[in-house]
Structure formats: structure tokens, C-alpha cells
Amino acid sequence: xxxxxxxxxxxxxxxxxxxxxxxxxxxxxxxxxxxxxxxxxxxxxxxxxxxxxxxxxxxxxxxxxxxxxxxxxxxxxxxxxxxxxxxxxxxxxxxxxxxxxxxxxxxxxxxxxxxxxxxxxxxxxxxxxxxxxxxxxxxxxxxxxxxxxxxxxxxxxxxxxxxxxxxxxxxxxxxxxxxxxxxxxxxxxxxxxxxxxxxxxxxx
Numbered sequence: 001x002x003x004x005x006x007x008x009x010x011x012x013x014x015x016x017x018x019x020x021x022x023x024x025x026x027x028x029x030x031x032x033x034x035x036x037x038x039x040x041x042x043x044x045x046x047x048x049x050x051x052x053x054x055x056x057x058x059x060x061x062x063x064x065x066x067x068x069x070x071x072x073x074x075x076x077x078x079x080x081x082x083x084x085x086x087x088x089x090x091x092x093x094x095x096x097x098x099x100x101x102x103x104x105x106x107x108x109x110x111x112x113x114x115x116x117x118x119x120x121x122x123x124x125x126x127x128x129x130x131x132x133x134x135x136x137x138x139x140x141x142x143x144x145x146x147x148x149x150x151x152x153x154x155x156x157x158x159x160x161x162x163x164x165x166x167x168x169x170x171x172x173x174x175x176x177x178x179x180x181x182x183x184x185x186x187x188x189x190x191x192x193x194x195x196x197x198x199x200x201x202x203x204x
Contacts, residue, residue: 037063051090058084060101074109094139103130118165124174129154136187153182 043057064078082101089095105128112121130153137146161174 032068034066035064036066037061052088053090054086054088056084056086058082060084072111074107076107077105078107079104092140096137098135098137099132101130101132103128105129115162120163120165122161122163124159124161124176125157127154127156134184147187149185149187151182151184153180155180 039059039061041057041059044055046054046056048054060080060082062078062080064076066074066076068074080101080103082099082103084099084101086097087094088097105126108123108125110123110125112123114120132151132153133148134151135146135148137144155178157176157178159174159176161172164171164173
């Protein structure tokens with residue numbers, strides 16, 4: 001084997017995946033450093049029974065710096081901004097949540113060793129955090145109420161993985177440990193027939 005590490009995709013959402021996808025392409029493009037700026041968007045519609053419908057769309061931009069070392073280790077740091085709107089309504093209520101999110105993070109993929117001619121061991125580390133400004137608006141009958149709680153989130157994780165190389169195909173298995181958390185400030189929405197209290201809330 002040539003000793004060049006092959007990193008399989010790791011991550012499940014836009015914020016976590018874009019920096020890694022772009023950085024992985026550096027090896028195939030014969031570059032070892034890159035500064036990137038990438039826009040993205042998403043749209044989703046969900047219909048549930050009893051007239052419940054939800055629409056969500058987001059638009060954002062992410063930029064960062066990636067570097068592959070002579071030892072085939074990959075580093076990536078990034079910053080991003082996202083604006084999203086979520087509308088939820090049924091036969092009695094309608095709620096809109098508009099958010100602006102500022103986030104950043106760090107990723108590292110470390111090539112450890114070759115286990116055999118077609119197997120290699122690697123480690124993946126990542127950490128990220130973000131601050132979200134939310135604006136909630138609820139409509140009930142002839143009453144409108146709103147609130148603007150701020151929230152934040154953070155996560156960190158480490159994975160240990162093995163890549164199996166078959167020609168140009170890669171099969172990867174990994175095991176990892178991660179920690180995620182966040183908090184949202186207290187708020188209340190006063191509607192015509194009910195009052196919704198959102199207390200200070202922390203989640204892990």
C-alpha cells in the first residue's frame with residue numbers, strides 16, 4: 001500500500017459534513033491546503049394527520065481552512081452562519097420560529113497505521129459550538145404572541161475507525177464517544193386561551 005490515508009465520510013448534518021467533505025477532496029486534487037467558502041440551503045415539508053403541517057427551510061454559508069500534513073493527517077477549522085424558518089400549523093394554532101445561528105468548529109482526521117495491505121486505522125476528532133437568536137411567533141384565534149429567547153449548543157467527539165480498501169471502494173467501521181449539550185433562555189407566550197411558559201432549559 002502507498003501509505004496514503006483514505007477517510008470515509010463522517011457526519012450527518014450540513015454543519016458537520018461540509019467542512020469534512022471539502023477537506024477530503026484536497027487529497028484527490030493534489031492540494032494540501034485550501035481556504036473555502038460554500039453556500040448551502042435546504043427545504044423540508046412534513047404533513048401529519050389532523051391538519052398538522054410543518055414547513056422548514058434554511059439558507060447558510062460556511063467558510064474555513066483545511067490542511068493535509070505530510071503524515072496524511074487532516075485538519076479543518078470553519079465558521080458559518082445560517083438563517084432558518086420553521087412554520088407549524090394545525091386547525092387551531094400556527095407557530096413560526098425564525099432563527100439566526102452563528103457557529104464554528106474544528107475537525108481532525110489522524111492516520112494511525114496500516115493494519116494490513118488493505119486495512120488502515122484512523123482517528124477522528126471534532127468539536128463545535130454555536131449561538132442561536134430565535135424569534136417565536138404564535139397565532140391562536142385572534143391573538144398573536146411572540147418571544148425572542150437565545151440559545152446555544154456545543155458538542156465534542158472522538159471516533160476510532162478502520163477502513164477496508166477494495167480498489168477504489170472503501171468500507172469503514174468505527175466506534176466513538178461523543179458529548180452534546182445546549183441551553184435555551186426562558187420565555188413565555190400568552191395566547192387567548194392558554195399560556196405557554198418556557199423555562200430555562202438545558203439539554204444533553
